Amino acid sequence: MSVSINVEHVVKTYKDNPERPVIPDLSVQIKNGEFFTLLGPSGCGKTTLLRMIAGFNSIEGGTIAFDSLVINDIPAHKRNIGMVFQSYAVFPHLTVRQNVEYGLKIRKIEKSELKQRVDEVLKSVKIEEYQDRLPERLSGGQQQRVALARAIVIHPQVLLMDEPLSNLDAKLRIEMRSAIRDVQKQIGITTVYVTHDQEEALAISDRIAVMKDGVIQQIGSPKEIYARPYNTFVSTFIGHSNLFYGTVRKKSVTSVEFADGYKIKMSNLENSVKDGQKVVISVRPEEFSISKSGLKCKISNSTFLGKYTNYVLSFEDGMCIENQPSIEFSQDLGHSDHIYSSGNDIYLEPNSEKINVFTEDMQRSLIKEVKRFA
Ligand SMILES: Nc1ncnc2c1ncn2[C@@H]1O[C@H](COP(=O)(O)OP(=O)(O)OP(=O)(O)O)[C@@H](O)[C@H]1O
Ligand SMILES: [Mg+2]
Secondary structure (H helix, E strand, O other), X not given: OOOOEEEEEEEEOOOOOOOOXXXXXXXXXXXXXXXXXXXXXXXXXXXXXXXXHHOOOOOOEEEXXXXXXXXXXXXXXXXXXXXXXXXXXXXXXXXXXXXXXXXXXXXXXXXXXXXXXXXXXXXXXXXXXXXXXXHHHOOHHHHHHHHHHHHHHOOXXXXXXXXXXXXXXXXXXXXXXXXXXXXXXXXXXXXXXXEOOHHHHHHHOOEEEEEEOOEEEEEEOHHHHXXXXXXXXXXXXXXXXXXXXXXXXXXXXXXXXXXXXXEEEOOOEOOOOOOOOEEEEEEOHHHEEEEOOOEEEEEEEEEEOOOEEEEEEEOOOOOEXXXXXXXXXXXXXXXXXXXXXXXXEEEEEEOOOOOEEEEOXXXXXXXXXXXXXX
8 A cells, every 4th residue: 555755865876977966865754645746946856856766766875765664675666656757658559448457467467356446547537438549549638647547557555756747738737737636635645746837836735845956945835835935945936036135123123124224023033033133035926015105116017917917126226135037016906906007116015924034145044933844
């Protein structure tokens, strides 16, 4: 049955670059039955880690265990894993049903059980009606369902998926991600899912690990990762975040002061922050509201997007951290009907309960009780 996956101090080095490990030292505990997602930019090592769990990559240090069984030296075909890749990898000359049967036939599963299991899986991934078709007559989404059916029909201990939806169009991706989620919950299988699509990760996961350069930056639920990022890499990689220079002011109350002198009272900063400490303040576009006072800025661009209007803003020099893609404010149109135009000056008030504050080097959150690994 399903297992937990315990990765302890794992190292991956490829032969062509022995001096620079792609994964220098990675530990993570994936719970039995959990939908766990590896999320990070291209080249950060997601596929590398997944292939180590699968047994297609050697492990240069540390251990990977299924429950307490160390699997480092168990060959891939003996690990009892189901895999789904970006390319559908279905056999083109076999019908849908034959594709799904394949893994059971090579495992010599007895005929009546085989039929029952295939029927069950075809139904749960909703491809029963296409069972006698060849894959070439299926859409991309349907082919990916066949690949998923093939992976789960063998009753693997672990399901590994590497960007399974990236070849599908946007609408189908959304449909398929709930299909995958439903099937995973229905059979309760421990799943490691790789994507670089942050919205997909938020929608589908129990927990997400955000990776950069082979190092896990944060592990948490989608909500924890979005609302309370551990560092500015996470806050800017998941959703948009605007970063400002700030200073802690600790008088009778604790506040953070922006470079123009505007102060916000903060009730959730760590007690260890010091008066005068330089910090970075991170505000998401939806955490601003228009006000009569607050941070002064100019609208340099506005885009009407139906549910909200997105504004690109410019602030006076010295307010914002350099080299950000853009500073943005999204105005929820459910609560406002006035759309500002380019060139307008406005005042914005950040929501003190929502914003995040980081150390000056942006490596760590200064908000109380933000956990790096939850
Ligand atoms: N077989 C290999 N030999 C040498 N280097 C490799 C090999 N496979 C991957 N790498 C390198 O390891 C790093 C991580 O690659 P990996 O494929 O794990 O990234 P990824 O996070 O899956 O990226 P993407 O989102 O683009 O799929 C990259 O720098 C890549 O060039
Ligand atoms: Mg990859």
